Amino acid sequence: MNPSCPRCGAGCSVKYGRYRRADDAQSIQRYRCNQCTKCFSSATFTATYRQKKRRLNRLIEMDIASSTAQRRIAKNHRCDRKTVARKIKFLANEARLRTAKRLNKAEPFDLLQWDELITFEHSRLKPLSVAVMVCKRSREIVAYGVAQIPASGTIARRAREKYGHRPDKSGSMRRQTLRAIAPHIAADAVIETDEHKRYKREIQRVMPTVTHKQHPSIRGSLTGQGELKRTGYDPLFCINHTLGMFRDNIKRLTRRTWCTTKLSSSLDDVIAIYVSFHNSTLI
Numbered sequence: 217m218n219p220s221c222p223r224c225g226a227g228c229s230v231k232y233g234r235y236r237r238a239d240d241a242q243s244i245q246r247y248r249c250n251q252c253t254k255c256f257s258s259a260t261f262t263a264t265y266r267q268k269k270r271r272l273n274r275l276i277e278m279d280i281a282s283s284t285a286q287r288r289i290a291k292n293h294r295c296d297r298k299t300v301a302r303k304i305k306f307l308a309n310e311a312r313l314r315t316a317k318r319l320n321k322a323e324p325f326d327l328l329q330w331d332e333l334i335t336f337e338h339s340r341l342k343p344l345s346v347a348v349m350v351c352k353r354s355r356e357i358v359a360y361g362v363a364q365i366p367a368s369g370t371i372a373r374r375a376r377e378k379y380g381h382r383p384d385k386s387g388s389m390r391r392q393t394l395r396a397i398a399p400h401i402a403a404d405a406v407i408e409t410d411e412h413k414r415y416k417r418e419i420q421r422v423m424p425t426v427t428h429k430q431h432p433s434i435r436g437s438l439t440g441q442g443e444l445k446r447t448g449y450d451p452l453f454c455i456n457h458t459l460g461m462f463r464d465n466i467k468r469l470t471r472r473t474w475c476t477t478k479l480s481s482s483l484d485d486v487i488a489i490y491v492s493f494h495n496s497t498l499i
């Protein structure tokens with residue numbers, strides 16, 4: 217049966233020739249609605265409708281999850297860097313849908329690890345926190361969240377002088393992330409974390425039946441992207457290794473890089489793409 221008209225909804229469309237799409241040389245069927253006389257095609261109903269460079273979608277997705285700078289992606293694929301930026305938005309939305317679908321299909325998780333990594337937007341004086349939850353059995357990333365936090369340590373005063381008060385939104389982000397993943401976690405699950413003071417209460421509030429296990433914090437080693445620890449046995453190896461993979465595979469999270477996040481929403485997009493790639497391809 218021919219598809220219904222996307223404009224008036226009538227189901228009386230007829231075939232109306234074909235055209236060869238310039239973008240990927242595919243032959244596309246066109247239709248004409250007998251009620252409103254408007255034309256459409258089988259491409260009208262796809263997520264890539266009106267895109268001019270469909271063939272770049274998968275390539276850019278792979279590059280973003282393989283530590284390549286956006287400008288270099290543009291050079292490699294001979295497109296503009298604005299095209300890459302637009303593709304990232306599109307790919308991130310696709311990736312979020314894929315990740316949600318995957319979660320809905322998966323069995324409830326029973327052994328998880330939960331931790332954060334610190335990065336920044338625009339300047340080191342404006343830090344961001346990325347919370348990540350990973351399944352210890354499959355190494356799958358099941359949840360993440362991004363939020364702004366105030367600068368701490370020696371740069372805290374300079375940050376306040378330059379950019380004013382920066383509220384700590386990491387708590388609400390963590391609660392929101394926990395609430396979103398809670399339906400996919402088994403009632404008798406175990407969540408392992410480091411000795412962060414606020415994790416215990418946050419986890420207990422959202423998931424009162426879950427067992428929370430804390431392990432002492434250990435200093436990171438430089439060769440492990442600051443995430444893997446200088447010790448023989450690390451009880452939190454799974455989450456630390458995943459955060460190490462974040463740092464190695466997402467260009468802007470690499471230590472001592474000059475590629476930086478300018479907007480936290482863009483960091484969220486890039487992480488969404490990486491998470492989907494990590495879960496489907498890397499592990």
Ligand SMILES: [Zn+2]
Binds near residue numbers: 222250
């Ligand atoms: Zn119509």
